Amino acid sequence: MKELRREPIVQRWVLISSEHPPANPKDSCPFCSGNEKDTPPEILAVRPPGGRADQWLLRVVPNVFPFFRIEGNLDRRAVGMYDEMNGIGAHELVIETPQHFQHWGTMSTEELSRVLWAYQQRFLDLRKDSRFRQVIVAKNHYSDHIRIPHQHSHIVAMPIIPKRIDEEIKGLDDYYRHKERCIFCDVLHEEIAVATRVVFESANFVAFCPYASRYPYELWVVPKNHAPDFAQISEPELKDLALNLRHVLGRLKAALHDPPYSLVVHSTPVQKFFHKGFHWHIELRPRVEERSGFEWATGFFVNFTPPEFAAKKLREAREE
Amino acid sequence: MKELRREPIVQRWVLISSEHPPANPKDSCPFCSGNEKDTPPEILAVRPPGGRADQWLLRVVPNVFPFFRIEGNLDRRAVGMYDEMNGIGAHELVIETPQHFQHWGTMSTEELSRVLWAYQQRFLDLRKDSRFRQVIVAKNHYSDHIRIPHQHSHIVAMPIIPKRIDEEIKGLDDYYRHKERCIFCDVLHEEIAVATRVVFESANFVAFCPYASRYPYELWVVPKNHAPDFAQISEPELKDLALNLRHVLGRLKAALHDPPYSLVVHSTPVQKFFHKGFHWHIELRPRVEERSGFEWATGFFVNFTPPEFAAKKLREAREE
Numbered sequence: 322m323k324e325l326r327r328e329p330i331v332q333r334w335v336l337i338s339s340e341h342p343p344a345n346p347k348d349s350c351p352f353c354s355g356n357e358k359d360t361p362p363e364i365l366a367v368r369p370p371g372g373r374a375d376q377w378l379l380r381v382v383p384n385v386f387p388f389f390r391i392e393g394n395l396d397r398r399a400v401g402m403y404d405e406m407n408g409i410g411a412h413e414l415v416i417e418t419p420q421h422f423q424h425w426g427t428m429s430t431e432e433l434s435r436v437l438w439a440y441q442q443r444f445l446d447l448r449k450d451s452r453f454r455q456v457i458v459a460k461n462h463y464s465d466h467i468r469i470p471h472q473h474s475h476i477v478a479m480p481i482i483p484k485r486i487d488e489e490i491k492g493l494d495d496y497y498r499h500k501e502r503c504i505f506c507d508v509l510h511e512e513i514a515v516a517t518r519v520v521f522e523s524a525n526f527v528a529f530c531p532y533a534s535r536y537p538y539e540l541w542v543v544p545k546n547h548a549p550d551f552a553q554i555s556e557p558e559l560k561d562l563a564l565n566l567r568h569v570l571g572r573l574k575a576a577l578h579d580p581p582y583s584l585v586v587h588s589t590p591v592q593k594f595f596h597k598g599f600h601w602h603i604e605l606r607p608r609v610e611e612r613s614g615f616e617w618a619t620g621f622f623v624n625f626t627p628p629e630f631a632a633k634k635l636r637e638a639r640e641e
Numbered sequence: 642m643k644e645l646r647r648e649p650i651v652q653r654w655v656l657i658s659s660e661h662p663p664a665n666p667k668d669s670c671p672f673c674s675g676n677e678k679d680t681p682p683e684i685l686a687v688r689p690p691g692g693r694a695d696q697w698l699l700r701v702v703p704n705v706f707p708f709f710r711i712e713g714n715l716d717r718r719a720v721g722m723y724d725e726m727n728g729i730g731a732h733e734l735v736i737e738t739p740q741h742f743q744h745w746g747t748m749s750t751e752e753l754s755r756v757l758w759a760y761q762q763r764f765l766d767l768r769k770d771s772r773f774r775q776v777i778v779a780k781n782h783y784s785d786h787i788r789i790p791h792q793h794s795h796i797v798a799m800p801i802i803p804k805r806i807d808e809e810i811k812g813l814d815d816y817y818r819h820k821e822r823c824i825f826c827d828v829l830h831e832e833i834a835v836a837t838r839v840v841f842e843s844a845n846f847v848a849f850c851p852y853a854s855r856y857p858y859e860l861w862v863v864p865k866n867h868a869p870d871f872a873q874i875s876e877p878e879l880k881d882l883a884l885n886l887r888h889v890l891g892r893l894k895a896a897l898h899d900p901p902y903s904l905v906v907h908s909t910p911v912q913k914f915f916h917k918g919f920h921w922h923i924e925l926r927p928r929v930e931e932r933s934g935f936e937w938a939t940g941f942f943v944n945f946t947p948p949e950f951a952a953k954k955l956r957e958a959r960e961e
Contacts, residue, residue, distance in 0.1 A: 326852055326853040328852070329812075329816075329824060329828065330808075330816075330824055330828075331809065331811075331812050332812065333855070333941075334941060335855055335943075337854070337944050338943065341945040341946075342945075388943050400852075401831050401834075402828070402831050403852050403853070459934060460934075461933060483939035483941035485940035486940075488651045488940070489650055492650040493650065496649075496650075504650055508650075511721050511723075531648070532649075532723050533646040533653065533657070533723070535655055583934025583937055583938055584934075584938075585938030604938065606934065606938075613781060614779060614905070615781075615797075615903075617903055617905075618777070618903055618904075619777055619804070619805050619806070620653065620805035621653075621654060621777075621804060621805075622653070622655045623658065623708050624656065625658050625661040625662075627658075627659050630659070
C-alpha cells in the first residue's frame with residue numbers, strides 16, 4: 322500500500338506506505354565498483370571512453386525501496402471527507418562516485434560538476450511525464466548512521482507540489498504583487514550589500530546563512546541571475562555552482578568536523594505548474610544539534626547560533 | 642541578544658539568540674522536592690493544606706534559561722528589507738510532580754488534572770499581557786537524553802502567532818467559507834463514524850491517529866464540542882481530558898516501550914487575535930524513528946506506519 326493522503330486542514334500531502342524499507346543492507350556496499358549486479362540496471366551512467374561495466378564515474382539507478390511506484394494511474398478520489406490518490410512517482414539514486422567514502426568538500430569540482438549534470442539530465446527526463454508536478458533532489462550526508470554511507474543522492478518525481486515549494490511560491494507571488502520584483506533577487510541584493518552573512522561568493526552564486534536561519538549554520542546557495550529552473554542553467558553556471566559548493570562544503574566540513582547534513586534543490590514545479598517567477602536555489606541544513614519538540618509543535622524555531630556568527634566561522638574555516 | 646526575525650519569503654518568525662542554555666545541570670535535580678532553592682521563586686504552586694515549602698504537589702517557576710525575556714518593549718523595526726523585534730515573551734516551567742520519574746500514562750487522573758489545571762491558570766494569566774498573541778504549552782518526554790528528566794512542561798507566551806497555528810487558522814477559515822462548518826468538527830464526525838483510527842473515546846474527547854499522519858503513531862486529542870480556547874474548558878471537561886490522556890499515554894507507553902514523545906496544546910491566539918472559529922486540540926508525536934532530511938527539505942512527509950495500523954496497536958495495548 323502506497324497512498325498519497327491530503328491532510329485536510331493545512332492541505333499537506335503525506336505518503337502513507339505499509340512497505341517499510343529494511344534497516345540495513347547486506348555487508349558489501351551495493352554502490353561500490355564491482356557490485357553493479359546488486360542494483361537494478363542503470364538509468365544513466367558516465368564511463369571513460371571504452372570503459373567496462375565496472376569502470377564508471379557515476380551511475381543513476383532506480384531505488385530498490387522507492388517512496389513511490391512508477392506504474393499506474395493517480396486515480397484521485399474522495400475517501401469520506403478526505404482526498405487520496407495512488408502513490409505514483411519516481412525515486413532514483415545518483416551514485417555520485419565509485420569511491421565508498423567521499424565528501425563534496427573534498428571532491429574535485431570536475432566530479433561535483435558531473436553530479437550536478439546528472440541531476441539536470443534526470444530533471445529534464447522525468448518532467449516529460451505528465452503525471453509529475455515536481456522533481457526534487459535531496460541528499461543526506463551522515464557521518465555514521467545511514468543505510469548506505471556511499472555518497473549518493475535521491476531524485477524524486479512526484480504528482481504533487483510539496484508544501485515547502487508551495488509556500489515559497491505563495492511568498493514570491495505575494496511579494497511580486499507588492500513590489501513587482503522577485504523577493505529572492507532582493508534578498509541577494511541585501512545579503513551582498515550587508516556581507517556579514519555571506520560565506521562564499523563566486524561568479525554566479527552566493528552562499529549565505531539566511532537572516533532568519535531556522536537551524537545553526539543553515540546555508541542557502543542562490544544564483545545571482547533570476548532563473549526559475551535548475552535544469553536549464555548553462556554549463557559555465559553549472560561549473561561555477563560546483564566550485565561554490567566545493568568551497569562551502571569544504572568549509573562546513575572543516576569548521577564543524579564533518580557534520581551530517583541534508584541538502585535540497587528547490588526548483589520550479591513542472592508541466593503546467595512551471596512558474597517563471599520562481600527563483601531556484603539550494604538549501605543546506607547541517608545537523609549539529611538534536612532539535613527539541615518545540616519546532617515540530619509550533620512551527621516556531623529557536624536558533625542559538627546567530628547567522629552572522631555562523632557565516633564568520635565558515636568564512637574563516639580552512640578547507641582541506 | 643534575543644531577536645525575533647521574520648523569514649521574508651514564507652513569513653516565519655524565528656528566535657535568534659546568542660545565549661545558549663548550558664548542556665547539563667548540576668548533579669542534583671533542581672525540580673525534586675527539597676531543592677526548591679535551585680529554582681527561582683514560584684509563580685504558582687499546589688500544596689496540601691498547611692503544607693511546608695517542600696511539601697508541594699506541583700510548582701510553576703520561571704525558566705532560568707528562557708527563550709524570551711519578559712522585560713522590555715517589542716520595538717518592531719525594519720532592518721534593511723527585513724522585519725525584526727525584540728525577543729520578548731514569557732517562558733515558564735510546570736514541575737508536574739515531586740517524583741523524579743513519572744509518566745502521564747501511570748499518573749493518577751487526579752494528578753494529571755492538576756497539571757492541566759495549572760496550564761489553564763497560566764494561560765489565563767499570561768494572556769492579560771497585551772504584548773502577547775499566543776500562549777503555547779509544550780512537553781517533551783524523553784526516555785534518556787533531556788536536560789532535566791524530571792517530568793515538566795513548558796509554557797511559552799509569545800508576541801507572534803506561530804506558523805503552525807497560523808496555518809491552521811487559514812485552513813479553518815478557508816473551509817468555513819466553503820462549508821460554513823468547522824473542519825475539526827467535520828474531521829471528528831468522520832473519525833467517529835469510520836472508527837478505524839480512533840484510539841480512545843471518552844465523554845468529551847476523541848483521541849485518534851489522523852488520516853494523513855505525518856509521523857508513526859501521531860495522535861490528536863480533540864474536544865467533541867467546538868471550543869476555541871483550552872483555557873476556558875469546564876472542570877468536568879478537564880477531568881475527562883485527564884482521563885483520556887491517561888489512557889492514551891498509558892497505551893502508548895505499553896505499545897511502544899515508553900517512547901520519547903512531544904506534545905503540544907494548540908489553542909486560539911489571544912488578545913485581538915482571539916479566534917472563535919478555532920477548535921483547540923492536543924497533538925502528540927512519539928519519536929519512534931530518526932527522520933530523514935526529506936521532510937525538512939520539502940515539507941513532504943513519508944510515513945511507513947499507516948494510522949489505521951497504529952490506532953489498532955494502541956487500542957489493543959494493555960496499560961500498566
